[in-house]
Amino acid sequence: MKLHAAAILVIFWLGVLPVHTVEGSASSQSMRKISCVDLSTQQLNIRNLISYEKQQTPVKAIMFITKKGIRICVSPNQKWVQTAMKKIDQKRTTKRR
Known part of the structure; x- marks a missing residue:
């Protein structure tokens, strides 16, 4: 069960990280x-x-x-x-x- 939960967290993290990075760079350009x-x-x-x-x-x-x-x-x-x-x-x- 712990392995299953860890796998879900890793998949979630990998899915969220690229979206956050793209939003961060786009919004930081408008704030300059x-x-x-x-x-x-x-x-x-x-x-x-x-x-x-x-x-x-x-x-x-x-x-x-x-x-x-x-x-x-x-x-x-x-x-x-x-x-x-x-x-x-x-x-x-x-x-x-």
Whole structure:
């Protein structure tokens, strides 16, 4: 009887494992998009910023990405944000040449 129960559990486990793996990888791809909800009010050191992304929803924001990979959301209306975006764009065009 114990062997019969163990065989059923193994068959069940083998049947569930591939389905769980496929669902996990598909759902994790949809979760990769990070969006801003709260905005930081502090000015960041421009030298530590390597990239940015513009966002329109759920709030209008700029998401800066630091050298360490940290993502920080700020209001696009601030003057220092516009300056930082221009400097990042200039670095990108310089590297492409």
